[in-house]
Amino acid sequence: MNRDAVKSSEIELNAYAKINLSLYVLSRRADGYHDIKSFMQGINIFDTLKIKTKKINNYNYNCFFSETNIYLFSANRNIPLTADNLAVKGAISVVRAISGRYNLTDLMKERGADCISIEIDKKLPVAAGIAGGSGNAAAVMLGVNHLLGNPLSMRELMDVGVKVGADVPFSIMMNTYLNADELEGLPKIEEASSAAIVSGIGEVVEAVEPRPYFVILFNPSIAVSTKEVYEAIDRKLEDTDYAQREVDINLFYNDLELYTLANYEEVQSLVSRIRENLQADEVLMSGSGPTVAAYYTEYTRFEADYKALESARWVEPTWRYWKTKSGGHDVWS
Ligand SMILES: C[C@@](CO)(OP(=O)(O)O)[C@H](O)COP(=O)(O)OP(=O)(O)OC[C@H]1O[C@@H](n2ccc(N)nc2=O)[C@H](O)[C@@H]1O
Numbered sequence: 001m002n003r004d005a006v007k008s009s010e011i012e013l014n015a016y017a018k019i020n021l022s023l024y025v026l027s028r029r030a031d032g033y034h035d036i037k038s039f040m041q042g043i044n045i046f047d048t049l050k051i052k053t054k055k056i057n058n059y060n061y062n063c064f065f066s067e068t069n070i071y072l073f074s075a076n077r078n079i080p081l082t083a084d085n086l087a088v089k090g091a092i093s094v095v096r097a098i099s100g101r102y103n104l105t106d107l108m109k110e111r112g113a114d115c116i117s118i119e120i121d122k123k124l125p126v127a128a129g130i131a132g133g134s135g136n137a138a139a140v141m142l143g144v145n146h147l148l149g150n151p152l153s154m155r156e157l158m159d160v161g162v163k164v165g166a167d168v169p170f171s172i173m174m175n176t177y178l179n180a181d182e183l184e185g186l187p188k189i190e191e192a193s194s195a196a197i198v199s200g201i202g203e204v205v206e207a208v209e210p211r212p213y214f215v216i217l218f219n220p221s222i223a224v225s226t227k228e229v230y231e232a233i234d235r236k237l238e239d240t241d242y243a244q245r246e247v248d249i250n251l252f253y254n255d256l257e258l259y260t261l262a263n264y265e266e267v268q269s270l271v272s273r274i275r276e277n278l279q280a281d282e283v284l285m286s287g288s289g290p291t292v293a294a295y296y297t298e299y300t301r302f303e304a305d306y307k308a309l310e311s312a313r314w315v316e317p318t319w320r321y322w323k324t325k326s327g328g329h330d331v332w333s
Pocket residue numbers: 020023032033034035036038128129130131132134164165166167168200201202226227230231286287288289
C-alpha cells in the first residue's frame with residue numbers, strides 16, 4: 001500500500017444501478033441461497049454518496065455505530081437509517097477487512113481522523129431489482145478503501161462484499177469502472193468493466209464487453225422482496241429437466257419474472273402495457289423486480305417512444321420512468 005498516495009479526506013461517488021439482461025436460477029444450495037448465471041450491466045441512473053474521514057465535530061447524523069465510528073446521514077425515509085443500511089454494512093465490512101492486515105488506528109491518525117461519515121443522496125427506487133442498496137454498499141467500500149490509501153484491491157473488495165449482499169461483487173466491479181477517475185490508484189482497477197457474466201450466488205464475476213442499448217426503465221412504485229421471489233422458484237427447481245436445461249446467456253430471459261408477474265398485478269400490467277404500446281426490441285423485468293426495462297437498438301424509435309410517454313394515457317401517474325442507456329461511458333456520451 002502506498003500510504004502517501006491518497007491524503008484527501010472526502011470522496012464523492014455515483015452508485016450506479018444494474019440491470020439483468022439474462023438471469024437463470026440453476027440450483028438451490030444447502031444454505032438457502034441459489035446458484036445463478038446472469039448477464040449484468042451498469043445503467044446510467046445512480047445515487048450519489050459522499051464518504052469522509054474526519055474528526056468527530058458534529059452530531060448532525062441519523063445514527064452512529066460505535067464499533068467503527070461510522071456516521072450515516074440521508075434525507076430519504078425509505079431506507080433504514082440503522083445498522084441494517086447496506087452502506088453501513090459495507091463500511092463495517094471493509095473496515096474489518098482492513099483492520100485484519102493494517103493498524104486502522106494508525107491509518108486514521110495519519111489522516112487526522114477518528115470517524116467515517118456517509119451521506120446518501122438516494123434517487124433510485126428501493127427493493128426494485130436494480131441493486132440500489134448493493135450499489136450504496138459498493139460505493140462506500142470503494143470510498144473508504146480509497147480514503148485509507150487503497151490497502152485492498154478491487155478483487156479483494158469484491159470477496160469481502162459478497163458477505164454484505166450477493167449483488168455487491170458485481171456492483172463493486174461496475175462502479176469501479178464507472179467511477180474510475182475518482183478511484184485512481186485502486187489496485188487491479190484495469191480489470192473492471194461495466195458488464196459481466198455473474199455466477200455462483202454472485203461472487204464469480206467475469207468481466208465482458210458491454211452490450212450497448214438505449215433503455216426506458218419503468219418502476220411501478222411498489223417494493224418486491226428478493227428473498228420471497230427466490231423462495232418461490234424452489235418448486236420449479238425440483239423438476240430436473242428444468243434445473244439441467246441449457247442456458248443461453250445472450251438471450252433476454254429472466255427466471256424470476258414468472259413469479260413476480262404472476263403475484264404482483266402491477267408488474268404484469270406494466271409489462272403488458274409496455275409490450276402493447278411501445279416499439280422496444282425487448283422487454284424484460286430486472287432481477288427479482290418490479291423494475292422493467294424496455295431495450296432499443298434504434299435511437300429514433302427509443303426517442304419517439306420516450307416522447308410519447310408524456311401524454312400517454314396507459315402510463316399510471318404512480319409509475320416512475322427513466323430514459324437511459326446501458327453499457328459504459330463510451331456508449332453514454
Ligand atoms: C435477484 C438479484 C439478481 O441480480 O438481484 P435483485 O433483484 O436483488 O436486484 C440478486 O441475485 C439478488 O442479490 P441481493 O439482492 O444482493 O441478494 P442478498 O441481499 O444477498 O439476498 C437476499 C435474499 O435473496 C436470496 N438469494 C439471493 C441471492 C442468491 N443468489 N440466491 C438467493 O437465494 C436469499 O434468500 C437472501 O436471503
